[in-house]
Amino acid sequence: xxxxxxxxxxxxxxxxxGLHRLLTRLTxxxxxxxxxxxxxxxxxxxxxxxxxxxxxxxxxxxxxINLAFDWRRRNTQTIVNIDLIPEPASKETxxxxxxxxxxxxxxxLNAIGRLDGTSRDAFVMRHIQQQPYDYIAKVLGQNEHQxxxxxxxxxxxxxxxxxxxxxxxxxxxxx
Amino acid sequence: MFKYDExxxxxxxxxxSQIKPGSRSTGQAVEKIRRTxxxxxxxxxxxxxxxxxxxxxxTKLAAAACVFIAVVAGIYLLTGxxxxxxxxxxxxxxxxxxxxxxxxxxxxYLDPNNPTSGPRPGYDTMHYLSSQYGYRMDSYDANGKSTxxxxxxxxxxxxxxxxxxxxRWERLKLKDRDVVSxxxxxxxxxxxxxRYLQDNYIELGESIIDGIxxxxxxxxxxxxxxxxxxxKVRTWVDIETQLPxxxxxxxxxxxxxxxxxxxxxxxxxxxxxxxxxxxxNIPDYYPLTESILPGQDETAAIESLRKIVELADGNFPSRxxxxxxxxxxxxxxxxxxxxxxxxxxxxxxxxxKRDEASQVQGFIDFYMxxxxxxxxxxxxxxxVKAGDANAVLMTWKISDDIYRVIYGDLSVENIxxxxxxxxxQPAKE
Numbered sequence: 001x002x003x004x005x006x007x008x009x010x011x012x013x014x015x016x017x018g019l020h021r022l023l024t025r026l027t028x029x030x031x032x033x034x035x036x037x038x039x040x041x042x043x044x045x046x047x048x049x050x051x052x053x054x055x056x057x058x059x060x061x062x063x064x065i066n067l068a069f070d071w072r073r074r075n076t077q078t079i080v081n082i083d084l085i086p087e088p089a090s091k092e093t094x095x096x097x098x099x100x101x102x103x104x105x106x107x108x109l110n111a112i113g114r115l116d117g118t119s120r121d122a123f124v125m126r127h128i129q130q131q132p133y134d135y136i137a138k139v140l141g142q143n144e145h146q147x148x149x150x151x152x153x154x155x156x157x158x159x160x161x162x163x164x165x166x167x168x169x170x171x172x173x174x175x
Numbered sequence: 176m177f178k179y180d181e182x183x184x185x186x187x188x189x190x191x192s193q194i195k196p197g198s199r200s201t202g203q204a205v206e207k208i209r210r211t212x213x214x215x216x217x218x219x220x221x222x223x224x225x226x227x228x229x230x231x232x233x234t235k236l237a238a239a240a241c242v243f244i245a246v247v248a249g250i251y252l253l254t255g256x257x258x259x260x261x262x263x264x265x266x267x268x269x270x271x272x273x274x275x276x277x278x279x280x281x282x283x284y285l286d287p288n289n290p291t292s293g294p295r296p297g298y299d300t301m302h303y304l305s306s307q308y309g310y311r312m313d314s315y316d317a318n319g320k321s322t323x324x325x326x327x328x329x330x331x332x333x334x335x336x337x338x339x340x341x342x343r344w345e346r347l348k349l350k351d352r353d354v355v356s357x358x359x360x361x362x363x364x365x366x367x368x369x370r371y372l373q374d375n376y377i378e379l380g381e382s383i384i385d386g387i388x389x390x391x392x393x394x395x396x397x398x399x400x401x402x403x404x405x406x407k408v409r410t411w412v413d414i415e416t417q418l419p420x421x422x423x424x425x426x427x428x429x430x431x432x433x434x435x436x437x438x439x440x441x442x443x444x445x446x447x448x449x450x451x452x453x454x455x456n457i458p459d460y461y462p463l464t465e466s467i468l469p470g471q472d473e474t475a476a477i478e479s480l481r482k483i484v485e486l487a488d489g490n491f492p493s494r495x496x497x498x499x500x501x502x503x504x505x506x507x508x509x510x511x512x513x514x515x516x517x518x519x520x521x522x523x524x525x526x527x528k529r530d531e532a533s534q535v536q537g538f539i540d541f542y543m544x545x546x547x548x549x550x551x552x553x554x555x556x557x558x559v560k561a562g563d564a565n566a567v568l569m570t571w572k573i574s575d576d577i578y579r580v581i582y583g584d585l586s587v588e589n590i591x592x593x594x595x596x597x598x599x600q601p602a603k604e
Contacts (some may be wrong), residue, residue, distance in 0.1 A: 005212050012212065015192035017274045024196040033196060034204040034383040108179075127188040155181065162179040172181050 004050050008041060019064050025128050026068035028105060036067050043067075058139040059069050065124050069113040110162040115154050122147050123154035198273035198365045199356065202306035204547040206276050215285055220534055265392065268417050269372045272365040275418075276306040277448045280364060281441040287433060292439075302362055302439075310359050326455050328353050334468070335455055344461050347533070350470040357471060358543060361399070365440060368410055370399050370547075379409065384421055388414045401546035402496035402539070404430050418444050466529050469537035471544045477585050479537030480568075484561045486511070486531065491556035491568060491583075495542040500535050508532060545571045559583045567598050 021038065023033035040063055044050055053059045115123060122140060124130045126147075132145045140147065205215040280302050283294035296317035303311040310327040311459070332355055335346040349355050360366045371394045379391035389411040400406040405427040411418050422439040470477040483492055483500060486507035492500045513529050545552040552571040559566040563583030570578050578595045581587050 009209065009212050012208055015203050016208070017270060020196055020204045021199045025191050025194045028191075028194070030200045034200065034207075036207060037204050039429045041212070045212075104183075105187050105191055107182060109191065114327050114590075127185075128192050132488060155184065158184055159179060159181060162184065 004048075006051055008044060011044075011056050011060055012041070015060060022061065022064055022124075022129060023068055023113065026065065026109060026124070027071060028109070032071065034070060036064070038065055040064050040107060055139070061125075061129075062121055062139070065121055069120070071171070072110055072113045081146060107162065111158050112154075114161055115157055118142075119150045119154045119157070122150040123158075126151045197356075198288075199359075199363075199586065201273055202276040205274065206306055232292075232381055263489060265372055265376075265378075268412055268419075269369045271417055272368055272444075275365065275445045277444075277446055278304045278364060279443040279446060280439050282312075282439050285436040285438060287435060303448060303452060303483060304359075304365075305448045308448065310338065310362065310363065311453055324455075326453065327355060327359050328453065329359075334358065335457075337455060337457055337461070342461050344455075344457050344463055346463060346465045346472035348465070348467045350468065350475075351446065352502035354468065354471055354540070356553075357540065357547075360396055360547075364422060364442070367399065367422070368419060371397055371408060371410060374398065375496065381409075382411065384411055385422055389420055390414055398546045398549065400424075400426070401426055401543060402550070404432075418442065428496070429494075448530065448574075464526070466533040469540075470532055473541065473579075473587065475499075476541035477581065477587070479535050479539075480581070480585060482531060482534045483538065486535075489561050491559055491561055492538075493557040494571075495539070495552075495554040495556070497536075497539045500539060503534075504532070504535060507550050525587070542569075567595075570595060 011136050016037075020033055020037050023036045023040075024030050027033050027036065040060065043063065044060065050056060050059075112120060112123060118140060122136055123141065125136045128131070137144045137147045142150075185591050200242060211236075279302060282300040282302060284298045286295040299316075299319075300312055300314045303313075309329045310325075312325045314322045314324070316322050321339050323339070324337045327331070328335070332351065333351045334349060336345040338344065349358070369391065374394045374397045376392040376394045379393050381390050383389065391407045391411040392410050393407065394477075396403075398409055399467075400408070401568075403426050405425075407425040410419055410421075411421040412418060420440065420442055424523040425434050426436040426437060427434040469479060480491065483504055484490065486504040488507060490503070492503055494500075504546075508528060508531060511531075512524055542552055542554065550571040550573065552569065554569045556569070559568045560583055564586060566583040567580055568583050568585075569581040573579050573589065577589050578591045578592060578599075579587065580590055580595065
C-alpha cells in the first residue's frame with residue numbers, strides 16, 4: 001500500500017465520521033454528504049502531495065468545506081425556493097412551517113457560502129463545527145483575536161446578505 | 176419572506192450544528208472509502224471507479240440509513256423540538272459506537288422466577304450486524320438447537336424467517352429501504368444507545384460487570400419502545416474501551432402483565448464479518464411462503480386500521496402495539512377462514528390469511544415510526560367506535576402548533592393545538 005493511502009486511512013479512522021458529519025450539516029443531506037466525502041478522498045488521493053501537508057486533518061476539513069459550498073453553488077437552482085410556494089389561505093400556522101424552517105437553514109448556508117474564503121472557514125468551524133477559537137486559529141495560521149474578529153465580521157456580513165435577499169424578495173413580491 | 180436578525184441567524188446556526196447523520200449512514204460512507212483504499216481497487220483519479228461507486232444505487236445503502244437524521248434533524252427542523260443536551264463523555268461514546276461497522280451480541284431473557292440465576296432457558300439469540308451486508312439473528316432452544324434464523328437484507332429489501340425445525344421459510348418483501356432501516360434499528364445497539372442519549376437519561380455511576388469496570392445510564396420509557404406499557408433501559412459501558420458491554424431492558428407489555436428482563440451482552444465490536452454470514456443458504460426442499468409488508472406511512476396505517484376493524488368485530492385495537500392487535504384480530508381471522516366441513520386450507524387460502532395478517536403491520540409500524548421520530552403520537556382506540564366521525568382516534572404532531580388527526584370514520588385532517596385540546600377531552604373521557 002502506498003504511504004499516502006496509509007495516511008488517508010489514518011485520516012479516515014481519525015476524522016471520517018467528523019468529515020461526514022460536517023458535510024451533512026453543510027448540505028443538509030446524508031446522501032450528498034456521502035458523495036462529497038468520496039469526492040474529497042478522491043481529490044486527496046489524486047493530489048499526490050499529501051505527505052507534504054503538515055496538518056492533513058485540518059486540510060481535509062477545509063477541503064470538505066470548499067466542496068460543500070461548491071456543491072451548494074452548483075445546486076442553488078435545484079433547491080426549492082420557499083418564495084415559490086404559495087402562501088396558505090389562512091394565516092394560521094400550517095405544516096409548511098416545517099419546510100420553511102428547512103428553507104431558512106438552506107438560506108443561511110447559502111449566505112455563508114458567499115462569505116470570503118478565510119472568513120467563511122472560520123465561521124463554519126466556529127458556528128457549525130463548534131470548534132474553540134484557539135483550534136481555529138491554529139488551523140488558519142492566525143491568532144485567536146483575528147479569528148474572533150473574522151467570526152464577528154462574518155456574522156455581520158451574513159446579516160447584510162440575508163437582509164438584502166429579504167428586501168429583494170419583498171420588492172419582487174410587491175412588484 | 177423571512178426576516179433575519181442576529182438571533183434568528185444564530186438560532187439557525189445552532190440547529191445546523193446539532194444535525195447528526197445516522198450511524199449506519201456514516202458507517203457506510205466511511206466503509207466504502209476504506210474498502211477502496213485498502214483493496215482491491217487502487218484509486219486512480221482518471222479511472223472513474225469512485226464515480227461508479229457513487230452512482231450505483233445498490234451501494235448507496237446510506238439511503239436506507241436516514242432514520243437517525245430524520246430523528247435528530249427532523250426534530251429540530253420540522254417540529255422545532257429541542258432534544259436533551261447529552262453530556263460530552265456520553266456523546267463521545269455515542270459517536271464512537273457510530274463509527275463501528277460490525278457488531279455481534281447475545282440476547283436472552285432473565286428467568287422471571289429467579290433473575291439472579293441467569294438466562295431463561297429456550298430464549299437464546301445471537302445477533303450479527305454489518306453496516307455493509309445487513310443483519311442476521313440466530314435463535315436457539317434450551318438444547319442449543321436452532322429454532323429460527325432471520326435475515327434482513329438491505330439491498331434486496333427482504334426480511335427472511337427460516338425455521339429449520341419446521342423445514343420451511345418465509346420471505347417478506349419490505350416496501351422501501353426506510354422500512355429496512357426502521358426494522359433493523361430495533362436490534363441495533365449503536366442506534367439505540369444514541370436514541371437513549373437523546374432521552375432524559377440518568378447516570379447510574381460506576382459498577383463492575385463480569386470483572387469489568389463499567390459506568391451506566393438509565394432511561395425510563397424511551398420513545399423507541401412506545402409499544403410497551405412500561406420500559407426501563409440500562410446501558411453499561413466499559414470505562415476502559417468506552418464501548419457498551421451490557422443492555423438491560425425491563426419490559427412490560429400490558430399494565431396487568433408481569434415485567435420481563437431482556438439482556439444483551441457478550442458484545443464483540445468491530446469484528447470482521449464476511450458476506451457469507453449474511454447469505455441465507457436455504458435448502459431447496461424447504462417450502463417458501465411469501466408476503467408483502469405494507470409501508471409505514473399514513474395511507475398504509477389507515478388501510479391497516481380498516482383491516483383491523485374488519486377482523487376485530489368492528490372494533491379498533493385497544494392498544495397500538497403488535498401483540499395486542501394480533502390477539503384481537505385472531506378470532507376474526509380464524510372465523511373468516513374456518514371451514515365448517517373441516518377440509519384443509521388450500522394454498523391460496525393460506526396465502527390470503529397470511530396477507531391479511533401482514534396488512535395490520537402498517538398501523539403498528541406507522542405508530543412506532545411516529546414515536547421514534549418525535550411526533551408524539553397519541554391513540555384512543557379503546558374508547559372510539561368505528562365510524563364515529565366526531566371522535567378522535569389518533570393524533571400526532573406535525574409542527575409546533577399543528578396536529579394531524581385520524582377520526583373514528585378514518586378521515587384525516589390537520590388541526591391546531593387549541594382545537595385538539597378541545598376535541599381530545601371527550602375522547603379521553
